[in-house]
Amino acid sequence: MRVAFTKMQGAGNDFVVLDETRGPLNLSPAQYRWLADRHFGVGADQILSVRPAPHPGVDFEYVIHNADGGEVENCGNGARCFVRYVHDAGLTPQRTVRVATRAGVLTLALQDDGRVTVDMGSPVFEPARVPFDPEGLAPRAEGGWQRWPLALPLAGEPVAWVAVLSMGNPHAVARVDDVDAAPVAQWGPAIEGHARFPRRVNAGFVQVVDRAHARLRVYERGAGETLACGTGACAAVVAGIRLGWFDERVDVDLPGGRLTIEWPLQTQGLTATVRMTGPAEPVFTGVVDVPDLR
Numbered sequence: 001m002r003v004a005f006t007k008m009q010g011a012g013n014d015f016v017v018l019d020e021t022r023g024p025l026n027l028s029p030a031q032y033r034w035l036a037d038r039h040f041g042v043g044a045d046q047i048l049s050v051r052p053a054p055h056p057g058v059d060f061e062y063v064i065h066n067a068d069g070g071e072v073e074n075c076g077n078g079a080r081c082f083v084r085y086v087h088d089a090g091l092t093p094q095r096t097v098r099v100a101t102r103a104g105v106l107t108l109a110l111q112d113d114g115r116v117t118v119d120m121g122s123p124v125f126e127p128a129r130v131p132f133d134p135e136g137l138a139p140r141a142e143g144g145w146q147r148w149p150l151a152l153p154l155a156g157e158p159v160a161w162v163a164v165l166s167m168g169n170p171h172a173v174a175r176v177d178d179v180d181a182a183p184v185a186q187w188g189p190a191i192e193g194h195a196r197f198p199r200r201v202n203a204g205f206v207q208v209v210d211r212a213h214a215r216l217r218v219y220e221r222g223a224g225e226t227l228a229c230g231t232g233a234c235a236a237v238v239a240g241i242r243l244g245w246f247d248e249r250v251d252v253d254l255p256g257g258r259l260t261i262e263w264p265l266q267t268q269g270l271t272a273t274v275r276m277t278g279p280a281e282p283v284f285t286g287v288v289d290v291p292d293l294r
């Protein structure tokens with residue numbers, strides 16, 4: 001099957017974007033994996049599909065598949081690329097669009113400077129809704145609220161102290177002294193596939209530089225370590241604000257670029273929504289023959 005695509009990136013987190021507004025491509029998980037493959041396919045961390053609005057009140061449906069072929073609930077860097085794509089491709093004249101995702105409705109706004117701001121919705125802390133099983137895990141005394149952070153035992157390793165929450169998709173955030181020396185390659189897969197997370201989890205490693213500045217690396221569920229993870233940046237900042245490390249606006253430096261995350265906990269409380277601002281850039285367009293993999 002011949003498939004037209006646009007390659008995009010947001011802070012180095014890269015995507016194959018597919019226009020399915022005129023009909024579904026009905027790709028199989030193996031075909032998503034092929035598109036994401038950096039040797040045999042196009043190469044991407046995630047595949048983003050633009051589909052028609054599934055219900056009134058939204059402009060499009062935004063569907064996300066990880067490089068491993070699995071469909072997931074949310075992708076922050078992808079959301080920024082999504083609005084840039086639908087605007088540049090002439091699918092809408094609007095600079096602000098509302099999209100339906102498996103995690104709910106997101107509002108995406110193109111800024112005059114080319115960056116994009118996304119209202120990522122409210123974080124979710126209830127373990128069952130992450131989903132996460134915290135039963136019997138020891139809290140760190142200084143956590144002080146909702147038993148955060150928790151000691152997650154890793155086979156053959158010391159425990160990882162993780163704050164767990166959902167930004168529509170699941171995240172476990174560990175604070176580290178130096179993100180360059182963080183054990184991302186060892187702990188990332190161990191946390192991602194930990195039995196306490198029935199749908200697996202994205203593993204973030206955050207260094208607090210000061211109250212308005214963080215450094216972050218993320219080992220993503222279904223994609224491995226990426227150059228940036230938007231929902232991971234939101235999760236790390238939300239966790240850090242709740243634990244008293246950060247003020248309400250934080251610049252997060254990831255290996256591929258900077259994202260600015262705002263969460264007005266003090267003024268609006270726990271249901272405040274998280275705003276993420278960052279880049280979204282087209283890289284190239286193309287047409288590929290996708291093999292008939294089922």
Ligand SMILES: N[C@@H](CCC[C@H](N)C(=O)O)C(=O)O
Pocket residue numbers: 013045046066072073074075076077078169170202220221222223226228229230231232
């Ligand atoms: N890169 C993304 C997150 C993509 C989905 C994630 N790997 C998951 O499985 O939940 C982002 O920018 O948020």
